[in-house]
Amino acid sequence: MKRGFNQEVYLELQTAAIMERVRQFDKLYLEVGGKIIDDWHAARVLPGFDPQSKIQVLENLRDQLEVIICVSAVDLARGKMRSDSGLSYQQEALRLIEYFTQRNFKISSVVITLCDQPEVVADFVKLLKERGLIVHIHSRTEGYPTNIDKVVSPEGYGKNSFIKTERPVVLVTAPGASSGKMATCLSQIYHEFLAGRRAGYAKYETFPVWNLPINHPVNRAYEAATMDLNDQNMIDPFHQKAYGIEAVNYNRDIATFPVLNEIFQRIFHQQIYQSPTDMGVNMVASAIVDDQVVRLAAEAEIERRYQSAGVPLEANFSRC
Secondary structure: OOEEEEEHHHHHHEEEEHHHOOOOOOEEEEEEOOOOOHHHHHHOOOOOOOOOHHHHHHHHOOEEEEEEEEEEEEHHHHHEEEOOOOOOOHHHHHHHHHHHHOOOOOOEEEEEEEEOOOOHHHHHHHHHHHHHOOOEEOOOOOOOOOHHHHHHHOOOHOOOOOOOOOOOEEEEOOOOOOHHHHHHHHHHHHHHHHHHHHHHEEEOOOOOOOOOOOOOOHHHHHHOOOHHHHHOOOOOOOHHHHHHOOOOEEHHHHHHHHHHHHHHHHOOOOOOOOOHHHEEOOHHHHHHOOOHHHHHHHHHHHHHHHHHHOHHHHHHHOOO
């Protein structure tokens, strides 16, 4: 297949964009969305994209970066599995730890999130500690999302133990979605501000691509890939209001932004982001060198996804 995506340009631009965010704060908590390794979906829809692109970008920042890995106690308790690899979230977390260790990344700690019953995860915590890892247990955030006063208080984020970090970039990742990455970032930022340090937050994102049209096959392929999550692409109304520009985001980020924006303002005492799209760092569109090649690859991925799911393509094409 012809190359439609320039990997070298992407690595350069994405690294530079992250460093620009880093310079805005004393410390940046960088949440990684999607797959941090083995991103074969991106490789299929962007011919020329390396499945290990995120790690390659992060390797450019390795000396300035350390890693926090979040694992949900809820997912551990029910033995949740990844549909792509067949690994449980516990196994995937261990794989991530080994992967980062082999590549000489510093792992600050593992955080067990949403944990109201520590005895349920005791065996996993013991296993992690036997491997020399620091483990933190964080419970659900009281008051979220309706009582922001309580969320941003000693009874909310203040209840979580503070994870000590030394480097200017703290990568927050997880074995899968809904693992408590955002809550961990916000909890850390709350504690950092109490200590007089101006910490910031950003998301390392790939899909949806904010500055491609909402009906571009690459963005439609993202919806096809997340049918199980019911993610739906939307024009970000906050971005459009702030800048008069159409930007593509997805329903969950848009729905939670008013709450997150209020939390940020309580912590920072100012508005640092005008929209959920502002929070993302995504230079994918700037590295597309042949749009037709990319479109054809993404269309093929949409068809593959629906065929593998046993869903008639015509019945669902409007959704993606």
